[in-house]
Amino acid sequence: MFDVIVIGAGPAGMMAAGRSSELGSKTLLLEKTDSSGKKLLLSGNSRCNITNSCENVEDFINNFSESGKFLRNAFSVFFNKELLRFFRKRGLDFKIEPSGKVFPITNKADDVLRILIKYMKDSGCNILYRKEVLDIIKKDDFFEITTKDNSAYNAKKVILATGGLSYPQTGSTGFGFHIAKKLGHAVIDPKPGLTGIILKNNFLKEWQGVSFEDARISVYADDKLIHKDSGEMIFTHFGISGPVMLHMSAIIYEALDSGKRVFLLIDFKPDVNHHELEILFNEEFKNNPAKKISNAMKEFVPARLVKRILESAHMDLDKKSAQVSKEERKVLLEKIKGFKMIVQSVRPIQEAMVTCGGVSVKEIDPKTMESKIVKGLYFAGEVIDIDGRTGGYNLQAAFSTGWVAGGIE
Secondary structure, eight states: OEEEEEEESHHHHHHHHHHHTTTOOOOEEESSSSSSSSSHHHHHHHHOOOOOOOOHHHHTTBBBBBGGGGGGOOOOSSSSHHHHHHHHTOOOOOOOTTTTTEEEEEEHHHHHHHHHHHHHHTTTTTEEEEEEEEEEEEOSSSSEEETTSEEEEEEEEEEEOOOOOOOOTTTSSSSHHHHHHHHHHHEEEEESSSEEEEOTTTHHHTTTTOOOEEEEEEEETEEEEEEEEEEEEEEOOSSSSSEEEEEEHHHHHHHTTTTEEEEEESSOTTTOOHHHHHHHHHHHHOOOOOOOOOHHGGTTTTTHHHHHHHTTTOOOOTTGGGOOOOHHHHHHHHHHHHHEEHHHHHEEEGGOOOOEEEEEEEBBOTTTBBBSSTTTTEEEEGGOOOOBOTTTTHHHHHHHHHHHOOOOO
Protein backbone atom coordinates (compact mmCIF):
# COMPACT_ATOMS: atom_id res chain seq x y z
CA MET A 1 0.00 0.00 0.00
CA PHE A 2 1.39 3.37 -1.05
CA ASP A 3 0.47 6.64 0.56
CA VAL A 4 0.39 8.37 -2.83
CA ILE A 5 0.42 7.18 -6.42
CA VAL A 6 1.09 9.77 -9.11
CA ILE A 7 0.02 8.94 -12.65
CA GLY A 8 2.02 10.66 -15.38
CA ALA A 9 5.68 11.72 -15.45
CA GLY A 10 5.27 15.12 -17.05
CA PRO A 11 6.31 18.38 -15.33
CA ALA A 12 3.30 18.36 -12.96
CA GLY A 13 3.60 14.67 -12.15
CA MET A 14 7.34 14.77 -11.48
CA MET A 15 7.01 17.82 -9.25
CA ALA A 16 4.09 16.25 -7.37
CA ALA A 17 5.91 12.93 -6.91
CA GLY A 18 9.10 14.57 -5.71
CA ARG A 19 7.28 16.87 -3.32
CA SER A 20 5.14 14.07 -1.91
CA SER A 21 8.19 11.89 -1.27
CA GLU A 22 10.15 14.79 0.17
CA LEU A 23 7.42 15.30 2.77
CA GLY A 24 7.64 11.68 3.85
CA SER A 25 4.84 9.98 1.94
CA LYS A 26 5.53 6.57 0.44
CA THR A 27 5.09 7.55 -3.20
CA LEU A 28 4.93 5.68 -6.51
CA LEU A 29 5.03 7.34 -9.94
CA LEU A 30 3.52 5.37 -12.83
CA GLU A 31 4.42 6.41 -16.39
CA LYS A 32 3.02 4.70 -19.49
CA THR A 33 6.01 5.50 -21.74
CA ASP A 34 9.63 4.49 -21.32
CA SER A 35 10.89 7.75 -19.78
CA SER A 36 9.97 10.95 -17.96
CA GLY A 37 9.30 14.39 -19.37
CA LYS A 38 8.85 13.63 -23.06
CA LYS A 39 6.76 16.74 -23.69
CA LEU A 40 9.00 18.83 -21.44
CA LEU A 41 11.93 18.00 -23.72
CA LEU A 42 10.02 19.45 -26.69
CA SER A 43 9.04 22.68 -24.97
CA GLY A 44 10.57 25.94 -26.13
CA ASN A 45 12.14 24.22 -29.15
CA SER A 46 13.96 21.90 -26.72
CA ARG A 47 15.22 24.91 -24.73
CA CYS A 48 12.39 24.67 -22.15
CA ASN A 49 10.68 28.01 -21.55
CA ILE A 50 10.20 27.09 -17.91
CA THR A 51 8.27 30.15 -16.74
CA ASN A 52 7.79 33.88 -17.31
CA SER A 53 9.47 36.65 -15.34
CA CYS A 54 6.19 38.54 -14.77
CA GLU A 55 6.27 39.31 -11.03
CA ASN A 56 2.65 40.28 -10.46
CA VAL A 57 0.41 37.25 -9.94
CA GLU A 58 -2.69 38.96 -11.36
CA ASP A 59 -0.83 40.04 -14.49
CA PHE A 60 0.51 36.50 -14.82
CA ILE A 61 -3.01 35.05 -14.51
CA ASN A 62 -4.28 37.45 -17.17
CA ASN A 63 -2.28 35.39 -19.65
CA PHE A 64 -4.61 32.44 -19.06
CA SER A 65 -8.16 31.78 -20.18
CA GLU A 66 -10.98 32.65 -17.78
CA SER A 67 -10.43 29.54 -15.65
CA GLY A 68 -6.87 30.70 -14.92
CA LYS A 69 -8.18 32.48 -11.81
CA PHE A 70 -8.19 29.03 -10.25
CA LEU A 71 -4.38 29.29 -10.05
CA ARG A 72 -4.26 32.16 -7.54
CA ASN A 73 -3.88 29.89 -4.53
CA ALA A 74 -1.28 27.65 -6.16
CA PHE A 75 0.75 30.68 -7.25
CA SER A 76 0.56 32.14 -3.74
CA VAL A 77 2.34 28.99 -2.54
CA PHE A 78 4.71 28.23 -5.41
CA PHE A 79 5.24 30.92 -8.07
CA ASN A 80 8.03 31.72 -10.52
CA LYS A 81 10.44 32.96 -7.82
CA GLU A 82 10.03 29.73 -5.87
CA LEU A 83 10.36 27.67 -9.05
CA LEU A 84 13.64 29.31 -10.07
CA ARG A 85 14.92 29.07 -6.51
CA PHE A 86 14.12 25.34 -6.62
CA PHE A 87 16.30 24.81 -9.69
CA ARG A 88 19.09 27.20 -8.69
CA LYS A 89 19.40 25.37 -5.39
CA ARG A 90 20.09 22.27 -7.47
CA GLY A 91 22.69 23.90 -9.69
CA LEU A 92 20.79 25.25 -12.69
CA ASP A 93 20.65 28.98 -13.39
CA PHE A 94 18.43 30.83 -15.84
CA LYS A 95 18.34 33.73 -18.26
CA ILE A 96 15.44 36.09 -18.99
CA GLU A 97 14.74 37.22 -22.54
CA PRO A 98 13.31 40.68 -23.30
CA SER A 99 9.87 39.11 -23.80
CA GLY A 100 9.95 37.82 -20.22
CA LYS A 101 10.48 34.21 -21.23
CA VAL A 102 12.77 32.35 -18.84
CA PHE A 103 15.13 29.65 -20.13
CA PRO A 104 17.85 27.58 -18.48
CA ILE A 105 21.23 29.24 -18.94
CA THR A 106 22.34 26.15 -20.86
CA ASN A 107 19.44 26.35 -23.33
CA LYS A 108 18.82 22.65 -22.72
CA ALA A 109 15.51 21.15 -21.60
CA ASP A 110 17.55 18.05 -20.69
CA ASP A 111 19.06 19.93 -17.77
CA VAL A 112 15.62 20.78 -16.37
CA LEU A 113 14.50 17.17 -16.71
CA ARG A 114 17.68 15.81 -15.14
CA ILE A 115 17.09 17.86 -11.99
CA LEU A 116 13.45 16.82 -11.71
CA ILE A 117 14.35 13.13 -11.99
CA LYS A 118 17.12 13.51 -9.42
CA TYR A 119 14.71 15.35 -7.13
CA MET A 120 12.29 12.43 -7.25
CA LYS A 121 14.95 9.80 -6.70
CA ASP A 122 16.71 11.69 -3.91
CA SER A 123 13.35 12.11 -2.17
CA GLY A 124 12.81 8.37 -2.24
CA CYS A 125 10.09 8.20 -4.88
CA ASN A 126 9.54 4.86 -6.63
CA ILE A 127 9.31 5.29 -10.42
CA LEU A 128 7.96 2.66 -12.78
CA TYR A 129 8.00 3.11 -16.56
CA ARG A 130 5.98 1.29 -19.23
CA LYS A 131 3.12 1.10 -16.73
CA GLU A 132 -0.02 2.09 -18.61
CA VAL A 133 -2.90 2.51 -16.21
CA LEU A 134 -6.14 0.91 -17.35
CA ASP A 135 -8.44 1.67 -14.45
CA ILE A 136 -8.72 3.36 -11.07
CA ILE A 137 -11.31 2.10 -8.64
CA LYS A 138 -12.17 3.86 -5.39
CA LYS A 139 -12.58 1.37 -2.53
CA ASP A 140 -13.59 2.30 1.01
CA ASP A 141 -10.55 4.31 2.02
CA PHE A 142 -8.07 3.60 -0.76
CA PHE A 143 -7.72 3.37 -4.54
CA GLU A 144 -6.96 0.26 -6.58
CA ILE A 145 -5.01 0.92 -9.76
CA THR A 146 -4.65 -1.71 -12.46
CA THR A 147 -2.20 -1.51 -15.36
CA LYS A 148 -2.04 -2.99 -18.84
CA ASP A 149 0.51 -5.62 -17.77
CA ASN A 150 -2.00 -6.96 -15.21
CA SER A 151 -0.26 -5.38 -12.24
CA ALA A 152 -2.27 -3.85 -9.41
CA TYR A 153 -1.30 -1.11 -6.95
CA ASN A 154 -3.10 0.34 -3.95
CA ALA A 155 -2.82 3.86 -2.59
CA LYS A 156 -4.53 6.05 -0.05
CA LYS A 157 -4.34 8.99 -2.45
CA VAL A 158 -3.97 9.38 -6.21
CA ILE A 159 -2.68 12.35 -8.19
CA LEU A 160 -3.81 12.45 -11.83
CA ALA A 161 -1.15 14.28 -13.86
CA THR A 162 -1.87 12.62 -17.17
CA GLY A 163 -1.80 15.71 -19.40
CA GLY A 164 -4.31 16.55 -22.12
CA LEU A 165 -4.63 15.40 -25.73
CA SER A 166 -1.83 17.35 -27.40
CA TYR A 167 1.31 15.54 -28.57
CA PRO A 168 -0.07 12.00 -27.98
CA GLN A 169 3.34 10.55 -28.85
CA THR A 170 4.53 11.90 -25.50
CA GLY A 171 1.87 9.90 -23.67
CA SER A 172 -0.95 12.47 -23.50
CA THR A 173 -3.92 10.54 -24.82
CA GLY A 174 -6.78 11.92 -22.75
CA PHE A 175 -6.83 8.99 -20.33
CA GLY A 176 -7.13 11.34 -17.37
CA PHE A 177 -10.33 12.80 -18.80
CA HIS A 178 -11.80 9.31 -19.12
CA ILE A 179 -10.95 8.42 -15.51
CA ALA A 180 -12.18 11.76 -14.18
CA LYS A 181 -15.55 11.24 -15.89
CA LYS A 182 -15.74 7.68 -14.60
CA LEU A 183 -15.21 8.95 -11.06
CA GLY A 184 -17.98 11.52 -11.42
CA HIS A 185 -16.19 14.65 -12.61
CA ALA A 186 -17.35 17.06 -15.30
CA VAL A 187 -14.84 17.42 -18.11
CA ILE A 188 -14.92 20.50 -20.33
CA ASP A 189 -14.69 19.25 -23.92
CA PRO A 190 -11.02 19.28 -24.97
CA LYS A 191 -10.09 21.48 -27.92
CA PRO A 192 -6.77 22.56 -29.46
CA GLY A 193 -4.96 25.50 -27.94
CA LEU A 194 -1.82 27.24 -29.19
CA THR A 195 -1.93 25.73 -32.65
CA GLY A 196 -1.58 26.96 -36.23
CA ILE A 197 -4.38 28.29 -38.45
CA ILE A 198 -5.24 26.58 -41.74
CA LEU A 199 -6.27 29.02 -44.50
CA LYS A 200 -8.26 28.43 -47.67
CA ASN A 201 -6.13 30.73 -49.83
CA ASN A 202 -4.49 28.76 -52.64
CA PHE A 203 -1.21 30.70 -52.88
CA LEU A 204 0.22 29.87 -49.45
CA LYS A 205 3.27 28.02 -50.78
CA GLU A 206 4.38 31.28 -52.38
CA TRP A 207 4.27 33.01 -49.00
CA GLN A 208 5.66 30.12 -46.94
CA GLY A 209 8.43 31.33 -44.64
CA VAL A 210 7.55 35.04 -44.86
CA SER A 211 7.42 36.37 -41.31
CA PHE A 212 6.57 39.57 -39.48
CA GLU A 213 7.93 40.65 -36.12
CA ASP A 214 4.79 42.69 -35.61
CA ALA A 215 1.53 42.25 -37.51
CA ARG A 216 -1.96 43.14 -36.33
CA ILE A 217 -4.60 40.45 -36.79
CA SER A 218 -8.35 41.00 -36.58
CA VAL A 219 -10.62 37.95 -36.40
CA TYR A 220 -14.13 38.12 -37.83
CA ALA A 221 -16.92 35.58 -37.41
CA ASP A 222 -19.91 36.10 -39.70
CA ASP A 223 -18.58 39.60 -40.43
CA LYS A 224 -18.44 40.53 -36.74
CA LEU A 225 -15.13 41.42 -35.11
CA ILE A 226 -14.57 38.94 -32.26
CA HIS A 227 -10.89 39.40 -31.43
CA LYS A 228 -7.76 41.32 -32.35
CA ASP A 229 -4.15 41.12 -31.33
CA SER A 230 -0.70 41.92 -32.64
CA GLY A 231 2.65 40.21 -32.59
CA GLU A 232 4.97 37.85 -34.38
CA MET A 233 3.57 35.64 -37.14
CA ILE A 234 4.83 33.50 -40.00
CA PHE A 235 3.18 32.10 -43.11
CA THR A 236 3.43 28.34 -43.51
CA HIS A 237 2.50 25.76 -46.15
CA PHE A 238 -0.91 25.37 -44.47
CA GLY A 239 -1.63 28.93 -43.36
CA ILE A 240 -0.28 31.01 -40.49
CA SER A 241 1.54 30.26 -37.26
CA GLY A 242 3.67 32.20 -34.80
CA PRO A 243 2.87 33.48 -31.29
CA VAL A 244 0.08 35.90 -32.19
CA MET A 245 -1.78 33.23 -34.18
CA LEU A 246 -1.24 30.53 -31.55
CA HIS A 247 -2.85 32.77 -28.95
CA MET A 248 -5.90 33.24 -31.18
CA SER A 249 -6.35 29.61 -32.17
CA ALA A 250 -8.79 28.62 -29.41
CA ILE A 251 -11.03 31.61 -30.16
CA ILE A 252 -10.98 30.78 -33.88
CA TYR A 253 -11.71 27.13 -33.13
CA GLU A 254 -14.76 28.00 -31.05
CA ALA A 255 -16.13 30.29 -33.78
CA LEU A 256 -15.67 27.61 -36.43
CA ASP A 257 -17.11 24.94 -34.15
CA SER A 258 -20.28 27.00 -33.77
CA GLY A 259 -20.70 27.00 -37.54
CA LYS A 260 -19.58 30.57 -38.22
CA ARG A 261 -17.67 31.75 -41.27
CA VAL A 262 -14.30 33.04 -40.06
CA PHE A 263 -11.82 35.30 -41.81
CA LEU A 264 -8.80 37.36 -40.81
CA LEU A 265 -7.81 40.89 -41.70
CA ILE A 266 -4.04 41.25 -41.49
CA ASP A 267 -2.40 44.64 -41.06
CA PHE A 268 1.11 44.27 -42.43
CA LYS A 269 2.12 47.79 -41.29
CA PRO A 270 0.63 48.28 -37.81
CA ASP A 271 3.32 50.81 -36.89
CA VAL A 272 1.81 53.45 -39.20
CA ASN A 273 -1.82 54.52 -39.48
CA HIS A 274 -3.79 54.93 -42.72
CA HIS A 275 -2.98 58.61 -43.10
CA GLU A 276 0.76 58.13 -42.48
CA LEU A 277 0.90 55.24 -44.92
CA GLU A 278 -0.94 57.29 -47.53
CA ILE A 279 1.72 60.00 -47.25
CA LEU A 280 4.46 57.39 -47.69
CA PHE A 281 2.64 56.00 -50.73
CA ASN A 282 2.36 59.40 -52.33
CA GLU A 283 6.05 60.17 -51.72
CA GLU A 284 7.19 56.85 -53.20
CA PHE A 285 5.03 57.16 -56.31
CA LYS A 286 5.88 60.83 -56.81
CA ASN A 287 9.65 60.31 -56.45
CA ASN A 288 9.72 57.22 -58.69
CA PRO A 289 7.06 57.75 -61.36
CA ALA A 290 8.61 55.33 -63.86
CA LYS A 291 8.99 52.48 -61.38
CA LYS A 292 6.65 49.54 -61.84
CA ILE A 293 4.03 49.33 -59.13
CA SER A 294 5.21 45.76 -58.41
CA ASN A 295 8.63 47.16 -57.48
CA ALA A 296 7.30 50.17 -55.62
CA MET A 297 5.19 47.93 -53.40
CA LYS A 298 8.34 46.15 -52.19
CA GLU A 299 9.07 49.27 -50.16
CA PHE A 300 6.03 48.49 -48.03
CA VAL A 301 5.65 44.69 -47.85
CA PRO A 302 7.93 41.68 -48.39
CA ALA A 303 8.58 41.02 -52.08
CA ARG A 304 6.84 37.64 -52.13
CA LEU A 305 3.57 39.19 -51.02
CA VAL A 306 3.43 41.84 -53.76
CA LYS A 307 2.04 39.77 -56.63
CA ARG A 308 -0.96 38.47 -54.72
CA ILE A 309 -1.72 41.81 -53.10
CA LEU A 310 -1.77 43.52 -56.51
CA GLU A 311 -3.90 40.73 -57.97
CA SER A 312 -6.38 41.08 -55.12
CA ALA A 313 -6.56 44.79 -55.96
CA HIS A 314 -7.07 43.91 -59.66
CA MET A 315 -3.99 45.83 -60.71
CA ASP A 316 -1.52 45.20 -63.50
CA LEU A 317 1.90 44.34 -62.04
CA ASP A 318 3.65 46.26 -64.86
CA LYS A 319 1.73 49.45 -64.33
CA LYS A 320 3.93 52.49 -63.70
CA SER A 321 3.67 54.33 -60.40
CA ALA A 322 2.67 57.54 -62.17
CA GLN A 323 -0.28 55.74 -63.72
CA VAL A 324 -1.76 54.62 -60.40
CA SER A 325 -4.92 56.59 -59.70
CA LYS A 326 -5.87 58.01 -56.32
CA GLU A 327 -8.62 55.43 -56.01
CA GLU A 328 -6.20 52.60 -56.79
CA ARG A 329 -3.79 53.88 -54.16
CA LYS A 330 -6.62 53.81 -51.66
CA VAL A 331 -7.37 50.17 -52.53
CA LEU A 332 -3.70 49.20 -52.15
CA LEU A 333 -3.51 50.97 -48.82
CA GLU A 334 -6.55 49.03 -47.61
CA LYS A 335 -4.96 45.76 -48.74
CA ILE A 336 -1.79 46.46 -46.75
CA LYS A 337 -3.72 47.56 -43.66
CA GLY A 338 -6.28 44.76 -43.86
CA PHE A 339 -5.52 41.85 -46.19
CA LYS A 340 -8.38 39.36 -46.04
CA MET A 341 -7.66 35.65 -45.57
CA ILE A 342 -10.35 32.98 -45.19
CA VAL A 343 -9.94 30.46 -42.36
CA GLN A 344 -10.61 26.82 -43.09
CA SER A 345 -9.78 25.26 -39.70
CA VAL A 346 -7.11 25.05 -37.02
CA ARG A 347 -4.44 22.39 -36.80
CA PRO A 348 -5.63 19.26 -34.98
CA ILE A 349 -5.42 18.91 -31.22
CA GLN A 350 -2.69 16.29 -31.63
CA GLU A 351 -0.41 19.08 -32.94
CA ALA A 352 -1.50 21.73 -30.45
CA MET A 353 0.96 22.93 -27.84
CA VAL A 354 -1.70 22.73 -25.13
CA THR A 355 -5.15 21.30 -24.60
CA CYS A 356 -7.96 23.72 -23.80
CA GLY A 357 -10.62 22.12 -21.63
CA GLY A 358 -10.26 19.33 -19.11
CA VAL A 359 -11.43 18.60 -15.58
CA SER A 360 -13.62 21.47 -14.41
CA VAL A 361 -11.90 23.74 -11.89
CA LYS A 362 -15.25 24.13 -10.11
CA GLU A 363 -14.85 20.58 -8.84
CA ILE A 364 -11.25 20.94 -7.56
CA ASP A 365 -10.15 22.60 -4.32
CA PRO A 366 -7.72 25.33 -5.47
CA LYS A 367 -5.86 25.22 -2.16
CA THR A 368 -5.00 21.51 -2.33
CA MET A 369 -5.87 20.30 -5.88
CA GLU A 370 -8.09 17.66 -4.26
CA SER A 371 -11.33 16.63 -5.91
CA LYS A 372 -14.45 18.04 -4.27
CA ILE A 373 -16.25 14.89 -5.40
CA VAL A 374 -13.85 12.03 -4.61
CA LYS A 375 -11.86 12.27 -1.39
CA GLY A 376 -8.20 11.39 -1.93
CA LEU A 377 -8.20 12.14 -5.67
CA TYR A 378 -6.00 15.04 -6.80
CA PHE A 379 -5.29 16.73 -10.13
CA ALA A 380 -2.22 18.53 -11.47
CA GLY A 381 -1.16 20.05 -14.77
CA GLU A 382 -2.83 20.00 -18.16
CA VAL A 383 -5.53 17.52 -17.16
CA ILE A 384 -7.17 20.51 -15.42
CA ASP A 385 -9.19 23.01 -17.46
CA ILE A 386 -6.51 25.72 -17.43
CA ASP A 387 -4.56 26.97 -20.43
CA GLY A 388 -2.34 29.96 -21.02
CA ARG A 389 -0.49 31.82 -23.73
CA THR A 390 2.98 30.92 -24.90
CA GLY A 391 5.78 32.36 -22.81
CA GLY A 392 6.26 29.92 -19.94
CA TYR A 393 2.81 30.30 -18.41
CA ASN A 394 1.60 26.74 -18.94
CA LEU A 395 4.74 25.14 -17.52
CA GLN A 396 4.53 27.36 -14.45
CA ALA A 397 0.93 26.23 -13.96
CA ALA A 398 2.03 22.60 -14.23
CA PHE A 399 4.83 23.01 -11.69
CA SER A 400 2.68 25.02 -9.28
CA THR A 401 -0.29 22.65 -9.32
CA GLY A 402 2.08 19.70 -9.05
CA TRP A 403 3.84 21.22 -6.05
CA VAL A 404 0.54 21.88 -4.29
CA ALA A 405 -0.93 18.47 -5.10
CA GLY A 406 2.25 16.82 -3.87
CA GLY A 407 2.11 18.72 -0.59
CA ILE A 408 -0.37 16.22 0.80
CA GLU A 409 -0.28 15.53 4.51
